Amino acid sequence: MKNRIKVLRAEQNMTQADLANHVEVSRQTINAIEKGKFDPSLPLAFKIAKLFERTIEEIFIDESL
Amino acid sequence: MNAHTQKAKKRTIILAIWTAAWLISLAFVSFSSELNLESHMLTLAATLVNLIIGLGMIWANRNYIKNLDELQKKIQLDAMAATLGIAVVVGLSYSLLDINNIIPFDAEISHLVFLIGITYAVGIAIGAKKYQ
Incomplete structure (x- = not known):
């Protein structure tokens, strides 16, 4: 699954560690999500969406659709 | 950190x-x-x-x-699944080798514990590398 986290993070001048701190996961998890190696759970996706004030669909793109 | x-x-x-x-x-x-x-x-x-x-x-x-967070839990789960499978399959095969006197020594429980430890450590390392 692709996502726009890296772009949104850059827009807000936020590091991976800052984002990880906000959503209470490790920096490695944010890195794996950004690279598309790991798909977050729905609660974590909601937390990220809420932080960036976007909907989940605006951040995560399902390539199979 | x-x-x-x-x-x-x-x-x-x-x-x-x-x-x-x-x-x-x-x-x-x-x-x-x-x-x-x-x-x-x-x-x-x-x-x-x-x-x-x-x-x-x-x-x-x-x-x-x-x-742990969800990715770390996944890495742990994958490592534990591999460890359980290998411990049961290899452990029983090893025991059969001992029962049938194919190996010249006894199949000790410590050997199985060593195998579990090594498999788990390798599983964690592979998981960490995969999601790096």
């Missing part, structure tokens, strides 16, 4: 302390004959202490796993 990582580090240290205490108490019971603990009561007491510390280690491990 963020707050989550700091908490995880603290729980890792707590787990390491429990594990070290359990290993020391296990070694104490294992080598009790060499320590001249001829009293059965003393050996029984040392075994009970080992068991209680073991329960503490299980609690610390549960607490450690419970507080």
